[in-house]
Amino acid sequence: MKTNFLKNTAFMAIAMAGALCSAQQKNNYVLDFKDTGVKIQPTMYGIFFEDINLGADGGLYAEMVKNRSFEFDLPLMGWTQPNSDKLSLNNKSGYASIVNGKKSGNKNYARIDIKDDNGYSLINEGFRGMGIKEGDAYNVSILAANQEGNISKINFQFIDEAGAVVASSSVAPSSKEWKKYTTQMTASKTVAKGKLKVTFTGTGSIDVDIISIFPQDTWNNRPNGLRKDLVQKLYDLNPGFLRFPGGCIVEGRVLEQRYQWKKTVGNVDDRETMINRWNTEFDHRLTPDYFQSFGLGFYEYFQLAEDIGAEPLPILSCGIACQFNTGELVPLAELDPYVQDALDLIEFANGSASTKWGKLRTDMGHPKPFNLKLIGVGNEQWGPDYISRYKVFEKAIHGKYPTIKIVSGSGPMPEGEFFDYGWKQLKELKADIVDEHYYNNPEWFTSNVTRYDNYDRKGPKVFAGEYAAQSVATVSPENKNNWNCALSEAAFMTGLERNADVVNMTSYAPLFAHAEGWQWTPDLIWFNNLESYATPNYYVQKLYGTNAGTNLISITADGKPVTGQNGMFSSAVVDKANNEVIIKIVNTSGNAQKAGIKLKGGKIAATGKMIVLKNSNLNAENSFTQETVTPVENTIKTGKSSIDTEIPAYAFAVIKVKIS
Template sequence: MRITKYIIAALITSWGSSAFAQDAQWQLDTKPVAKIQPTMYGIFFEDINFAADGGIYAELVKNRSFEFDEPMMGWLEPNSDRHSMNEKSGIAKVIKEGDEPNNHFARIVVKDADGYKLINEGFRGMGIKEGAAYNLSLWAKATQSGISKINISLIDDKNNEIGNASITPDGKSWEVYKASITATATVPKAKMLVTFEGKGEIDLDMISLFPKDTWKGREMGLRKDLVQLLADLDPGFLRFPGGCIVEGRTLAKRYQWKKTVGHVADRKMIVNRWNTEFSHRPTPDYYQTFGVGFFEYFQLAEDMGAEPLPILSCGIACQFNTGELVPLEELDPYVDDALDLIEFANGDVSTTWGKVRSDMGHPEPFDLKYIGVGNEQWGPQYFERLKVFIKAIKSQYPDMIIVSGTGPFPEGEQFDYAEKELKKINAEIVDEHYYKDPQWFLENADRYDSYDRDSYKIFAGEYAAQSVAIASPENKNSWQCALSEAAYMTGLERNADVVYMTSYAPLFAHVDAWQWTPDLIWFDNVKSYGTPNYYVQKLFSTNSGTDLLSLTGNNEPVKGQDKLYASAVIDDKTGEVIIKMVNANASAKEITLAPKGKKFASKATQQLLKSDDMNAVNSLEAPKKVSPQSSEIKIKGGTLKMTLEPNAFYVLRAKLK
């Protein structure tokens, strides 16, 4: 009898978490408690990992205008020994002329028309698709007669031709020549071969090749598949042009928006600040042509129905690099850049910068509402300069919302100092950044529960779970990281009265040319895919709802008790309650959710994102290995009862009776 009693006691203990365990009992109050801002879920774009040139900007020719610090970088002359100056077949000589931004061009000296070749290698190759048309354009000037034709071919890795076109140069002054090439094969790493008929000299500049099929069909536009992935997020805002890109290693190398507008050939190129930042991924060929400049960013935001959020230098270079400061008495040009940008975005066509916008093809204002001052600056110098910007901007544009920041870390001495200073100046929206391990995200889903409701609002402007360590080249976009972000995001949503904007970072990465991991979207020259993290972002952003509801268990927010996380909103357009739930356990969990004073309808839609492998990642070969699965579920008696699978993220949409 004694043995039997012990066995029964042991069985009761072992069954306590399963057969005898009670369901998690949750309650839903259907009375809205806060508005979900239209800007709640957005996009942070930075030109890192070849996100712009070689990425979203569809130009296929690298160093098209010979402006790199090494003017022939990206160009090959297989039959010309440049080091020994063997010009038997010919040579390209890069010449600088004048002081305008685009002041280099190549003088091609052809001595043997059958032997001289000029090849552009593209951005880790050129992505060419069978049957697709490509628009070729180049500037040419015949300094002497003799070159009767320029032949342009696309070639594969075995030098087989997969498309061609010819141009007949006939002017002794600069002229633009255009042609079209239709590809006969798909080649991810093609090259462009330029040959010549005749002998003599000819000057070439702005040698360019774009797919005809770009986003919105715009000539010399954006890569369609990459922008479509962004548009599918239905973003509430687009932050640009980036983070550390804004600051620059030095003030001279900072991002200056005025140099990125106007005709593309007049934009002053600079070296990308990420070209040698990491010893594990040096990319000396990483430059910014600004083919994607501030006009294109504003236009892209407009295309997606997103609020534009430009970030400008506050007069401090990256504090992880030089930390160079502009003296306060010399800050006026930086402030003027902010004021002029607002005029560029919103000004009438009769204004100086409003006319520039109009001349670029957009006479209507972009309706800019937000502007950011500084990226990840910290310390007293930042706040001295921030105050100057706030005073100047508010004096002319009192309704403009200014976004400021707390620096690069979510805690610590500098963060605490920033919090105090931001409250003193009555900051409006404050940008917080966190790159942490998955456990941090799970443990901090309640981060904003205790934030001051009468102070500034939060922009979670850069965050991503790091599977190894911050900036480690070994970081992966694993399901473990994505799941922890989903859990954390329920806390962001649950605090929608404080949190007004959120965005994952970085956004893009080229599989052959990245510097930083993890990243939301990966691509090569012809294909692209969203990571598990991308699908977490998409499930939140496309199910954002309009009003926050209170979802509790035992009269507390569901914020990680028993590794369960949840938030709820209602969409006043559809009348649906949208419930987001994360089970971060290795075992299934039963939940019961009852709406207070009401009942759920008998059917609901469910989207489930999960994987049995916490290290699972998506790839070019398996782009949807971890992606949402949609289904319809039945609800009996008006109360939701369901089993949450292990390590799973759910989004349910249900109407109330």
């Protein structure tokens, strides 16, 4: 015991001495204004979107009614009839039957037989409830065909968790033919997990379909649009691109479940509902009620990209289902429809109204082309089967649209046999951009900050398309969006920025997660039915995206890049548009460190700004109740040819100074 005590005491003394030395450590850097010839691409920092974790239906797409068209595999999933017993001869209230009687993608509708208009109700639970805000207006719509009897009203009510009414309105069905009816409700109370209650005045039989509710206050006030607070968070990232619709959702567990963009455009009411591939993917988070209505389809994705100032990057199936599931292949001889989908998508985005698909875009309300420049072939497929299919796509796309840049893939891992094979083949094929994915622990990110230092400058460009530090292990439901993970990502991103001549695009993944409907963690933005919060990882992405600059310059320590010396990482850019120099410094050590930055070849203003993201607790997380890790901005004094400042422990700092 005594020996151990002495050993521990000695260790503590050494640690304290080391901490004191580290606290007094001054790091001497040289910031060289000499033009490196490397431009920061406008697409450098972007957004990856995938419909996982209720990211689309129940999230970004603001529809509040789950299974609004009765199209789920169990057509009444999400709906209840509390006073109905269809199997009882004594059923005195009424019941709903599902009729499969339409030829369009929306095939089902509900036939409601009302025996007692005081006893029957149809209730929808929403997506883990419905978030209802006091004073807000909600647009209600329904398709109805009054068949027989004297049903004079369809009544809508928002009810709270106890069943109390917090909003109500009604429509009067007037026709035996299908007709759309609309009304509006204004909430008298804020409810986190409300429901929609539908009742009827009169008795008889009525057909109903597409029972829909949207908040009136959507992004850009678009009817039936996107959730405003979530899009605002995307806009605030200042993204260079928007990649959609995924992710593994592009591939499908089988090819029949792949994402087919043509089924997601045109009349929203006619789009065919499909099971979401994350429905039963993970035993730890089974989500049997997860489907895709495609109300958020390719037209809406293009529109969103335009709204937030991002280049659209659609990803298409290459004819291989997810190789983690079935790996189902389309024979090469039968690949033409898949290739044609890619060519038609480019026409949809860029074609004039005189073309077939350009006319559809115009008819949907966007005569002006979306100016698509990028397209992805496959998500993260690997091996010879992928390469052989990529060749077919590349020949067809570049044969008709030579200026379109194609994003190809190197598989799901950042190293290994398939990764090496994919890169070798794609380099020989002179591919435009190769997508790399890495989910790993924080130590991997800090130790791989030099990953791209030795990549071939004449080879394909890199898209770091999916990455996120994992606090426990990849796919673990225990992963947290803690400060340790975010700090390691900030350090890693200095390496991405330093290698901007190779790395042209980067995006964290996944993007969204519903607090009660997630399958994968960590995620960039968390939300519930009423509100959302930004993670520490989000603020790292935002600080890079809003401080991207235009031209790379060098910052060195003893003539070498700052890649972990004393736990410090750094990169620097010039923003010619704003005449600023921007320095990013990450301190991964547990002690504040001084940074003395000597300027070479340029002078700066006497004052500047320093934005600091920090927390002394590496396990710190943000939440709905408190964001403990947020950027703080202060004014700093500088010399004309030097900057002397202190970088706090466990901190990511952005220094911005005007060039004089």
